Amino acid sequence: MNDSMLPSGAWPVLEPGWVWLCGAGPGDPGLLTLHALNALRQADVVIYDALVSEEILSWAPKAEHVYAGKRGGKPSAKQRDISLHLVELARAGKRVLRLKGGDPFVFGRGGEEAQTLIQHGVPFRIIPGISAGIGGLAYAGIPVTHRDVNQSVTFVTGHDQSGETPGSLNWRAIAEGAQVLVIYMGMKHARRIAEALMDAGRPAEEPAAVVCNATTPNQQVLETTLGRLADDIDSSGLEPPAILCIGRSVLMRQVLDWQALAAGESPRNLDPLGRGLPAETL
Template sequence: MHLPAIEPGHVWLAGAGPGDPGLLTLLAAKGLAEADVIVHDALVNEECLKLARTGAILEYAGKRGGKPSAKQRDISLRLVELAKAGHRVLRLKGGDPFVFGRGGEEALTLIEHGVPFRIVPGITAGIGGLAYAGIPVTHREVNHAVTFLTGHDSSGVVPDRIDWDAIGRGSPVIVMYMAMKHIGQIAANLVSAGRRADEAVAFVCNAATAEQTVLETTLGRAEADMVAAGIEPPAIVVIGEVVRLRPSLDWLGALSGRKLLPDPFAVDRKDTA
């Protein structure tokens, strides 16, 4: 099997997946083994960084809400600086660089300065992280569509360009990144759009890591239960009937001895297969 190599003066914008180092792609692992400089985010598992070659420089460029962090423009220009100095650069992000990872912004800066780059997709937390919680983002008994959205915009508030009424009416499953801070307002927006207050919701914190925790609640109680449970970011929030499948599909819990429950949709299924 032939895989490309990082060339001097090039940048790879790579996703590390949602947490478990086993979810790294072969290309991302190869990038770690070859890069001279690895510029990594806060959400990259430290076990992934142990795959860096001896002598590689690790530069932290994490951005966490409400905490001091580097400005995005400075991070992008740092990638340019490192590449122009002839380094083989791996920009490693949690999840996927193009799913709320600002990889597009960094790539456009590289283009602006004539720096060659490669995109190395990763498993996004909104799919892989939920799978580790036993929650499928699609299930034929529940949904034929899913919406991915962010809970805040660049100014830190709930995005006003999201058509909450349309999403509330039209998307049976909603997966939200960075939504904990504003979950009360988001829940109110969706209930106003016609969603049931008793609709199933799950918070998946530290997905696909040894610290993973899952809170199951409802749309109407999401904020209060989140506060009472004391959970903290990072977390993926999912809304929809797919959450009801977790007791049946919690494979991580089953590996620890927890008994899986029957399929909750079995009594309603009219199988045509």
């Protein structure tokens, strides 16, 4: 593709009749991949989710923009209708871009849509994106892994297809096995989730954070503990979309809040984990 917005290279061509399932990242347009930008410049139709910004959509000036967002507790398009609409557009010879917030395969229903395309003989391509559970936390100054804290991280969805806390999750196993826990779409059920984790043995004083509107100019971060999580959310007035993080890595925000540092603030604590050693010391 020859486009002045892209560096020179052999960029893939979005052919008529194809669907590209693409992650738009957690919010900041700068976190979009070059493959995603390439797709936006070629698409005839962009089927986009609620968390995709107008700025990103403006990079697809030739395309029809069709909203297909899903937000908890609000009227939303049915997944079956979205999937079949992708098939219909592809069969009409359109170059179709299905644009999802974050990564299409991380709680994004991308697998369901790809399976529908396969069943109907529609060719497709997957373009990964930066997931909010990693990129959003990084913008908040919270490393999802940190050598002094965790050698594993567990990603969990805060609600299932019914909108309730997933009944299939073994919260005791998660509580015992997850050094750091990242919960997508869990704000509505934060009290139930926190109680389940504490009932399974997680301490009430364990650090926790809520990152709302991650990576956008409206980003807000609440630092709290597992025991106070639900009450602090209620009193804060914060609204979804949000990522919850539970674990000692939250403490690293005290030294790694890079946006506050860029604004001229000083680190709150140079050694939030209490190591007593320089960071470079093994």
